[in-house]
Amino acid sequence: MERGQQGRNMDPGQSGPTGRGSMSDTQTDLRRTALHALHLELGARMVPFAGYDMPVQYKLGVMGEHLHCRAKAGLFDVSHMGQVILRGPDAALALERLVPVALVELAPGRQRYAMFTNDAGGILDDLMVANRGDHLLAVVNAACKAADLAHMRENLPELEITEVTDRALLALQGPRAEAALAAIVPGVADMRFMDVADHDWNGVTLWVSRSGYTGEDGFEISLPEAQAERFARALLAHPDVAPIGLGARDSLRLEAGLCLYGHDIDTVTTPVVAGLSWAIQKARRAGGARAGGFPGAARILAELEQGPPACRVGLRPEGRAPMREGTVIWDAAEGGRNLGGITSGGYGPSVEAPVAMGYVPNFAAEPGTRLWGELRGKRLPVTVCELPFHPTNYKR
Amino acid sequence: MKYTEEHEWLRVEGDVVVVGITEHAAEQLGDVVFVELPEIETMVVKGDEVCVIESVKAASDILAPIDGEIVEVNEALVDNPGLVNEDPQGDAWFFKMKLDDPGVLDDLMSEDEYKEFLG
Known part of the structure; x- marks a missing residue:
């Protein structure tokens, strides 16, 4: 994601309350998610973010949305993020060539945080990798997705790498998220943090993970774009669920100490300096079963040994x-x-x-x-x- | 009441002018969490940054709408920045300036002109 220097003049029409992500300042050529019309109907203020026209806040405002998500449940449209399927006989082992994270041990139905590193040990993007049985699903940052796809295709030629372009991605976050989602998708209550599973909603297959970007319990739900608005409306019908924009998404993740790519982490911060060593499992460290073997390994392993x-x-x-x-x-x-x-x-x-x-x-x-x-x-x-x-x- | 293109309002009270931000500006800024006021007895020039307003996500400035001396500031905003959202055109005034020449207000917008400016 991108720079977001705040305007230093009293021009509130232009200075959107987001420090996050606009790729372009023009209103033209912005992409729209499947929920765009719903955002407008809900009174969202829209801003350009990573090439998309996205809701920065709704009627509750950033503060109200933030507090609502911490107290009840918030619904976020994160369809701008990239969803990428990786297929191949040893997809996990192959993808390990690009990340300092152990994926071979990642069990079906589980997800892990990872980052693409460069030869200097810096971070090209951070992502989630899910083992969905016969394939891996990577969820990457919107602003990085084209570069990430090119990076994976260039370096993992043996894998079939497909960007999922026909599915929306929603997040439902907060202490009431489980109750609100389970009210229409009962099976999700059994999931634990970082589980991934398919669930059915009225004949629609949802790809559900129990994760998020707020520090709260919650879920991320990928589903076909054609059903996304109907599903979002079904969640919003729950009295505890309110729509939450990018403004509160940023303040929620900041309070949770979570990194925003392009701001807290970038191509010159290593995972170790960034305090993300917890994401580098023993198998990839010095003396591990598959030590190194990712870009920047020399520097990252040395920093793990000697301290950053x-x-x-x-x-x-x-x-x-x-x-x-x-x-x-x-x-x-x-x-x-x-x-x-x-x-x-x-x-x-x-x-x-x-x-x-x-x-x-x-x-x-x-x-x-x-x-x-x-x-x-x-x-x-x-x-x-x-x-x-x-x-x-x-x-x- | 007079208005600037920077979404400030000015209200004349005798030989001083009271300055605040418009409802439109407050609504656009969102929840204000911090206000920094100028020192009193400061001489300012039109366009100087005299106050800082921070909402949850963004920092903005209030610019001096005219030349002159700051004679009073609204300390209540420091303890309760949210007042800017609650009553932007009333209790949440920011500062008062000495008005030596009321003629300088002639260049500013009337309420109707400001509404038209907002479109």
Whole structure:
């Protein structure tokens, strides 16, 4: 996903409340998801995002939508994301050539977080990989999907790689998501975090995963575009379900300490520096059954052994002023060293305070360390803290 | 009431002018979570960034609508930024400026002109 520098002038018509993702500033040639008409009917404010015309917020507003999702259940249209099927006799082993993640052990019906790395150990994109029995399903970021497809096709020529272009992708997130989805798709209540399974809804096959991007329990549901609006309406008919736009999607994932590609992680951050070492299983580490063998392995394995030079941390501004992406972090109120910067930041509606993530050298990464963020020429104190800001609520 | 293309309103009260943002602006910004006000007795020039407004997702500025001195600021907004959404054209005024020459307001839009500007 992409840069989203906020407009610094009072031009609210243009400065959409999203720090996320617009690929183009023009309103022309924007793609529409299967739910586009429904978004308009629901009163969404639409913005360009990764080449799509997407809802940034509905009538509840970013704050209301965020809090609704934490308290009840929120429905997100994430159809702009790429869904890619990989088929072949050893698809998992083949895909391991592009990610530092163990996929051979991934059981049918399970999903794992992964990232495509480059030769320098940086991250080309982050993704979910599901073992759906006779094939793998990868879900990739909208802004990266063309590059990801090209990358996979070039490097995995033995696999049949198909972009799924006729299915919408919805997410239902929040403590009431299970009840709301199970009311129309009873089988989903038995799924655990990161399970994937097919479920039937009125003769429509849903590809369901128990996962999401909010820190809450919830599901992502892929289904044919032709049935997507009817299915979305069925979920919205539940009294606990409200539609949620990209604005709250961003504040929810930030509070959950989850990375946004193009902001918190990119081609110069390694998974280790980004604090994603948990996603690199033993089998792919030094001494593991299938150690290395992915782009950038030398650097990534060395960082795993020796520790990274810097790391992604949570930062809590002490005052009320949000510190957003690009804010420079110093180790002193005056003079001192420029340690790094904030990669995602804003107001956390559940935390009821500003929250941010950024990179600092290891010596400054201990929770409780007091640093300074430079805001409009003034250095204001921030404290390094553990992530997430808001406790996650997964059904494990 | 007068209006600017930056979605500010100005209301004359004797020899001062009260400045805030319009309902349209507040609605577009969404939930305001932080307001930074100027120092009083600051001399500003039209177009200077005098206030910072942050909503959940975006930062915006209020620009000085005219030249002059800031004589009063609305400290209530610092403790309760949400007031900007609740009553943007009433209690949630941002600052007051000394109005030396009421003629400078002639260039600004009337309510009808602002409505037309919004389209």
